[in-house]
Amino acid sequence: MSFLFPTYQRFDVKVKSASGAKLVDENDKEYLDFISGIAVCNLGHRHPDVQKAVEEQLNQVWHVSNLFHVSLQEDVAELLVQYSDGDAVFFCNSGAEANEAAIKLARKYTKRHKIITFEKSFHGRTFATMSATGQSKIHDGFGPLLQEFVYVPYNDIEAVKKAMDETTAAVMLEVIQGEGGVVPAQAEFLQAVQHLCQENGALLIVDEVQTGIGRTGKPFAYQHYGLSPDIITAAKGLGSGLPVGALIGKSRLIEAFGPGSHGSTFGGNPIALAAAKATLQIIFQQGFLNEVEQKSAYFMEELQKRLSSVPFISTIRGKGFLIGIECGEKQSELIAKMRENGLLVLGAGPSVVRLLPPLTVTMEEMDQALNIIENICIQEKNSL
Template structure:
């Protein structure tokens, strides 16, 4: 008997330990981790500097509340914004970051409508769920928050038709994660950014899964040469300690004055000490270049299978955020089971996509070991 709500379909393995790119279950069986806790442990498990930061802060204050100045928040915010153009609000999760972004967009513009995209995923609280373009996730929870329209991703005509003077913001993922690892087309995204600017609508970029170095850039949008008005982060921000953030342009500050938004736990000392270390470790040119190179190797090794195996129809993604499109949901489920039997853990995205999110710290040898296992399972 379980004492938990059955809102998750849980595997029988209980992960009780982790080290680097490996996790261990209750029977001490070791698995190569190509999930990173769904894009969370970007620096792997028990990263020595992250562990030291956490240990150091446990001997100091853990939580003080946002009624007081917090030097750790200031330090992390400066690192995230590179000290210019943006201000930061800290929270606990991605869905909270998107809730803050939705509120800020409506408050700053005085408008109500928000445009999102089909197959998007922005969270499960009411505002974030309402921004998520997946009706199956909204079923049973109506009425959702009003004012959201959902448009086809990577298409301009529907956006132009809907981008009217009552649109507060457009919210999007640079790479749709839960929707199937679907990257934005560069010209499309650049045009979206330009149209938002011309319409005085804000562009919200959800970097919750694609940010923090996952694609080989610190922010995935950097490869598209755009500048969002609002950016949301979470997942890997503190490598497993709950932390989220919303970054907004400095000129939006007036809309978020005292009393407009808040959080009890967001930005607490424990999370910020860890986040400071994580951001410092990831946001380095050599580290990001290595992620991009490893991602290219993984993608190339998987792309070769398209011509060899009928059930592999496409390989998509950037850096170490890779999706392998398979020919059916049944194939995907079979592959996930067989990978686990070969002691490699992976994820699904959408109905037919094998999603691979290994730690960014994975070694070349570990990456090739994982690639070999995936290739062998797909060849079966």
């Protein structure tokens, strides 16, 4: 009997230890981890610099609340501002909380209430972020959603134009829809959305919870497209496995988030921020990001080449180390067989195998993963 609510469909793997790109289960079976805690362990498991920073902080102070000045918050906020288009940061504990804060800030600043989001988007599971998510499977069973969110087709600027009016507070989007199937936005679409927001006095919110902190080869994925969002949200990879989220906003928004307007008991606590500071100091180095771009380009090229003859694979898409293999009804079968062969991957939407290796993955580990993926897909092809 379990004492847990059965809210997760779990793999039949009990993890005993983890280091770098490797996991070891209780039976001493080793796995290559190309899930990375769902894009969380961007530096791999237990990166020594992050672990050292956390251990040092454990010997100083764990928690005092936001009634006190926490110098680490200023340090991490400065890094996030330096490497983004924002000017001020609010710290919380998760991506859902960061998106919740973004929704509140957009409505409070604009004094408007409608937010346009997109079909197949995912922004979290709180009531506001669930309402922002354009997937009925996330909504089912919870009754009336929070008003007013309007879902339009992704990459369809005409649909955005039709939904936009004088009550629109913001457009909220992912530049690559992760949970929705690893679907990248078109550059022209993103530019047009930004222009439309500027014309109509609406804010542009970019959800970088999965795509941020180096995963696509830049500090934030929107930077590939020449955007300058009003609000950016981050979490997942920010703390290398410790719970931390952040909202990054432009200076004109600061007045709307004054004392008492928003808060979090645990947000920006010293342990999480020690991990975040060490993480960002590594990932935001240009040499590190260049290496991510080079390695991920090799990995994508090899996937395209090795799987080109597999009939049930229609596309391989993504950016950096956020990669989706569109494989139709074979998805769950392929995920299970890869796991049996020592490679951990996960799904995205109903038909995509999603690959999220740590950004520190080695060439040898990539080749090992490529061999497993290729062998399993060829076996499946030969069995048709």
